Amino acid sequence: MTDLASWPRFAKELTNPALAHEKPEALEDLRVLDVSTGNFAALFASSILAEFGAEVIRIEPPGGDVARLFSPEGVRHRGTGLAYLVEARNKRHITLNLETPPGRNLFVRLARHVDVVIESARPGQMDAWGIGYRQLSESNPRVIYLAFSTHGQFGPRAASAIPDYDITNQALSGAPYTTGEPVGEGPPESSVPTKQGNWMAWYVGGGWGAFAVMAALVWRWTSGRGQFIDCSPAEAEMRFTDYDVHWYHSHKRIRERVGALNTCVFPYTLIKTKDSYSFIAGFSDINWTGLTNIMGRTDLKERFPTTKDRIRESKMLHQELEAWAAELASQEILDRVQDYVANKRGPGTVATARLNRPAETLAETHWWERGVFERIEDPDYGELLLQAPPWKMSRTPPRIKWACRPVGADNEAVYLRYLGLGKERLRALTDEGVL
């Protein structure tokens, strides 16, 4: 027999990220070239592989990638923008000018040594330079080649020249069209399709890219063959747009914005509380019973017993929830909910959470205890607060080893190791504008 109380202790012993560095790395036999430019989908993809132990070599143009400049208010830390400091983790950094024929020649030679190549050039650009998948796979048929672009590598719009950005990817995905306040609910300038504040499409794109590389690696294990992966961050997030396209197919309905509500269920919503906002959910019939019990409003349960009733009257019911919450701080709501659920004071389960600004998230000990945030002491960039890899794994936990490297910091080590180029040769190549 096992007892429930010991489960969290067991799970923590098994997966505590504080012990990650004592354990093996799943991808330590993997080598990756990330030659992307100004693209955080690509950078997140290579971050994931690097967190799991791959040797990731970042190729930047001489002077550094423009991604180092993407930073709020123009802030630079030791010459590098804030976003790049997050997605340079565990990567070696070399420079190479692909605009020059000798640079492209060095790239082809490097690519012979790697398992994965990641790029974000305009579709067809690498191929036109003679360094795309068609050419690299001739000398390295095991190579897995991951290309990011907004419209993809094939199809009627593939030749599009537009650069890949998060905001345009989000827009095409369909997510912003369904996010935000409906017309008339607020001032016209804010009652509009609304994007996620973070670079959501880039992160989703990067995640799908890493997923695809891993699937290709699993297949390569038996087939011995690499392949070409075409990943559009717009389509990556599109895959996440629930039933939108199916609803249009079945009912010719277009999903519209509903602000803090949800089109399928109620309540699954944000409500104003005495001191902040809280999310609250109790949308299935039994959980609605639970919530109305907690509120002491069983009359609402009786008047609106079905999901259909609750959706139809969601605006009015939302006001009822806010009237109840007006006298309660978000923490009090959580306490009442937990008391009801943990002590089984009635049927149903309710979920609630206080709306956090990021600083409030940082103040919760839960995340620190779980190693979600880490203060890294980076040899080049000093102490940095970073979000850690999100996985807790028993055998091959991911980890952060260092945060970032200056532009070209690993030129000597990498070019010597893989191409046998010594200092003198590197100096000459630098003078010629190749590195």
Added chain:
Amino acid sequence: MTESYFDWTRRLFDRARIFDKPEALRGVRVLELTTLVLGPTTADFLGEFGAEVIKVELPPGGDTMRYVTPEATFWQNASLGFFPENHSKYHIGIDLHAPEGKELFKRLATKSDILVENFRAGTLDKWEIGYRQLRQVNPRLLYIADSGFGQWGPFSQGRASYDAVAQTVSGMIGVTGFPGRPPILCGIFIGDWFGGLMGSIAALVALYYRNKTGEGQFIDLAQSEGLIRSLDWTWVRHGLTGQDRGPVGNCDEAVVPADILACRDGFVALAAGRDAEFRGLCQAMGNPELAKLPRFATLEARQVPANAEVVLGVIRKWASDKTRAELEGLGEKHGFACARVATAEDRYQDEHLRERGTVWSYEDPLYGPMVEHGPAPKLSATPGRIRWSAKPVGWHNAEVLTRLLGLAPSRIKELEEKKVVGKWADRPGAKPPSEWLQAQEQR
């Protein structure tokens, strides 16, 4: 003469040839005991790329997502919300409260490579079919426990979570929307979907490692922690400057200019972060001099909030009387990024997305013509695919229990009578389409 790049890619990724190609995850079996979106997506993504996914539900109601459908409207007795995370799966109904049900589940886990569950932390351990028990019978098992707050830590015990809880506690809602307005939810279940993707990545990494060593492992994936990971420069800035991040509407503080613009027939997103792109944009606006002013000439200068505001004001005014197509065309011509804020209809009717299989039309044996979003990344040698749609509770009971566990029809019937194995409730969401039910009655 070499084939042109786009002729070659068209041939390489041809949608019509997908079913002639192998699947990356052939021979990988996933056992899924999940509900709603987070757990089902973790398994679904693996299934799209060739894994065999067996979805176990508690009969007769099954997965809660069977009752989450837009405006509470069912379609052919099914929830539209249930389809997008349940493709090509085998659906079986087992009551895991019954000892014989637990035994069946254990036997299935013995024959599986990956197990995905998303119960509250410790629930399956209590039921004695959690990782501690299953690793005894299958040491190669990769066990993924999806949850809101993780398997351990102060918030992990007994606290319910959903997608929007993750959006709320991660800080994501706190950085989204317009300042001074009430907070909004992301229109899609982003915390679930992103968490599911993170979970499936870990499964593949663990599979890769298992190929080398034969070792299984346990994976604890909290969807809130997935979203925290996705908040780009939020945390590093707090660490260096102590600044908190709040909502700024649709513009981007780090890529300037970038914004969503109201135009004559809808909305477009526009971005021109690199200086050359910004010069192209100014050219398109008929105002090339703007790009030469020191306040705007470099990205670093444009990132200063006061300068960004001026630039964005000029762009918004310029775009307001153009159409979406005009603006997209100008982006193409002048080398900045411009794309429509797409509706479901835009995507449904887009030939580009159809040709790419991103909008995937197929015919399901039970539901007929279907149109959904297909696999996201396109793999040339082992492309992902949709084979069939989600099915009613217990649809594949006989098929799976006979094929994998060798149960004879009489034994299955016996287990059904004992309510250990079960099928759908007589309720929209759980049961087959009415036409199918009528046809059964007439037989």
